[in-house]
Amino acid sequence: MAASTAAASSTTRRSPALRSLTSRYAILAWSGALWLIVWFVVPILWMIWDLAASQEFQDTLSFSGSERTVNLRAFRNTFETAAIVTILCLIAGYIVAYFLVSVGPRVRIILMSLVLIPYWVSIIIRTYGLIVTLGRKGFVNETLIDAGLIEEPLRIMFTTNAVYLGMVQVLLPYVVLTVYTSLEAIDDNLFTAARSLGAGGWNVFRKVTLPLSLPGVYAGGIIVFIISLGAYVTPALIGGPGDIMIAQIVWINATEFGQFGTAIVLVLPLIVVTLALFVVFNRFVGVDRMLGTGGTAEQR
Amino acid sequence: MGQKVFLGILAILILLFIASPVFVVLPLSFSDARGIDFPPESYSLRRFRDFFGATEWLNALWTSAKVSFFAILIATPLGTGMALGLVRGKFFGRKLLNSFVILPLVFPTLIYGLALLFLYRRIGIYDSELGLVLAYIVVGLPFIVLITAARFRSFDESLELTAMSLGANWWQSFFKVTLPLTWSGIAAGAIVAFIIVFDELIIALFITRIQEVTLPVKMFNSLDLDVDPLLAVVASFLIINSLILAGLAALFARVRHE
Numbered sequence: 001m002a003a004s005t006a007a008a009s010s011t012t013r014r015s016p017a018l019r020s021l022t023s024r025y026a027i028l029a030w031s032g033a034l035w036l037i038v039w040f041v042v043p044i045l046w047m048i049w050d051l052a053a054s055q056e057f058q059d060t061l062s063f064s065g066s067e068r069t070v071n072l073r074a075f076r077n078t079f080e081t082a083a084i085v086t087i088l089c090l091i092a093g094y095i096v097a098y099f100l101v102s103v104g105p106r107v108r109i110i111l112m113s114l115v116l117i118p119y120w121v122s123i124i125i126r127t128y129g130l131i132v133t134l135g136r137k138g139f140v141n142e143t144l145i146d147a148g149l150i151e152e153p154l155r156i157m158f159t160t161n162a163v164y165l166g167m168v169q170v171l172l173p174y175v176v177l178t179v180y181t182s183l184e185a186i187d188d189n190l191f192t193a194a195r196s197l198g199a200g201g202w203n204v205f206r207k208v209t210l211p212l213s214l215p216g217v218y219a220g221g222i223i224v225f226i227i228s229l230g231a232y233v234t235p236a237l238i239g240g241p242g243d244i245m246i247a248q249i250v251w252i253n254a255t256e257f258g259q260f261g262t263a264i265v266l267v268l269p270l271i272v273v274t275l276a277l278f279v280v281f282n283r284f285v286g287v288d289r290m291l292g293t294g295g296t297a298e299q300r
Numbered sequence: 301m302g303q304k305v306f307l308g309i310l311a312i313l314i315l316l317f318i319a320s321p322v323f324v325v326l327p328l329s330f331s332d333a334r335g336i337d338f339p340p341e342s343y344s345l346r347r348f349r350d351f352f353g354a355t356e357w358l359n360a361l362w363t364s365a366k367v368s369f370f371a372i373l374i375a376t377p378l379g380t381g382m383a384l385g386l387v388r389g390k391f392f393g394r395k396l397l398n399s400f401v402i403l404p405l406v407f408p409t410l411i412y413g414l415a416l417l418f419l420y421r422r423i424g425i426y427d428s429e430l431g432l433v434l435a436y437i438v439v440g441l442p443f444i445v446l447i448t449a450a451r452f453r454s455f456d457e458s459l460e461l462t463a464m465s466l467g468a469n470w471w472q473s474f475f476k477v478t479l480p481l482t483w484s485g486i487a488a489g490a491i492v493a494f495i496i497v498f499d500e501l502i503i504a505l506f507i508t509r510i511q512e513v514t515l516p517v518k519m520f521n522s523l524d525l526d527v528d529p530l531l532a533v534v535a536s537f538l539i540i541n542s543l544i545l546a547g548l549a550a551l552f553a554r555v556r557h558e
Binding site: 021022023024025026027028029030031032033035036039040043044046047050092095096098099100102111114115116117118120121122123124125126127128129130131132133138139142169172173176201223226227229230232233236237246247250251254255260263264267270271274278281282 | 303304307308310311312314315316317318319320321322323324325328338339378379381382384385386388389390391392393394397399400401402403404406407408409410411412414415416417418419434435437438441445464470495499501502505506516519520523524527531532535538539542543545546
């Protein structure tokens, strides 16, 4: 009797303690969230709210402003570039990830470091390296001329192709890492089973490998596409005069011309597309999964 | 078989393409010439000597280091608390917050930079170190939350509950049990966030003008206008710095306190 009373009183004593624990965790989590709301969500909403009424906003929205053609062109350019870069990254990234899974662990570490080292190095430095390699007097041109293969240096930098090349170079690690993660998670027995059922190499890939690696493909593709839409550094530094993208126009309008309204109209589609893709990403890949697994660099 | 060899060669070529820009910068910083000819014709330490006399570069380096340090100093406890709350707590909105905390990480910094420019001009912290610190707390926070949450998830909650059932209050249980067993994960998160914040360019381009130029902004301008020979030195320094820090973070992430 005494024992059961003690047990009962201990449960009644414990449950408020547990409840206060839960509320403490709620406070901890919400205080971080509150910080993000105040310094991240509010500035963005305020900016949109305040400028939605301005005249330049209306002008740009109806594309009646004087920079109409420039803005439209930047738009087309941006989405086109983002799409091309994403496709190129997915193809090249998949090949690398597929190869990484197929080699032994020792080779894999060396090759993986070739992906991870650039991953941790600033994009400006990598673009600088690209200029050094591919510029007029760069390594590639000098070598080709010395070898007598070409007479004049190839014009690679400051063209649209340079932008593709530069962005793919910077963004490839994301695809390699996401696809690699999902390829590595595939159970080897599935390949054995597919083969024993008579599937050839190509069919195994098409029916087993590819479908099971799709979450990684989607995740990598979405990340690359979102980053490409907001790309500034690569087009600004190694693009040609015709390769103006939204980011550059936004920057000039906001900082040089002081035309916030125009800048905001130009980023609105980016906001919508990013949020939409984020919801898709959340749904199909799962941020919870990202939060749950260990590791550091792999999750960036 | 031929197919496989072909795939392998292709993959290695792509890998070299990803990694090569990092590796051409290093020898360039030892070049004796002023240009960006690669490979350099002769080598010397001249550029390094020049770098330590270049106050503009050193000032930018100092600004970046200071701003990143203070941002991470604030973001680390904030992010660690948030991660702990998200992993341990069961409360209203937890699932939503789990996704919400990732948003600044995927959201284009272009738009965030624009919004901050708008805000900072109104509240008078445009082109200030405070403005940079406030922005970088937001940028660093998701990384800290992601990495420390992973650590808390693999940490046995019953240890905390045991400590509390033995009479420790929540603070004692956190500082005497949880923290000593998870600090390496928190350190890894802080280091990763520091690297990210230290390299951040776009937001800084928006919210600074002349006074508070960070190192990435100075590098970008140097590359945009005319290539300063010292850029190679700065780049090499940053590459080595990033790699050491990333290695340290990876090491910390792997530490298991048995």
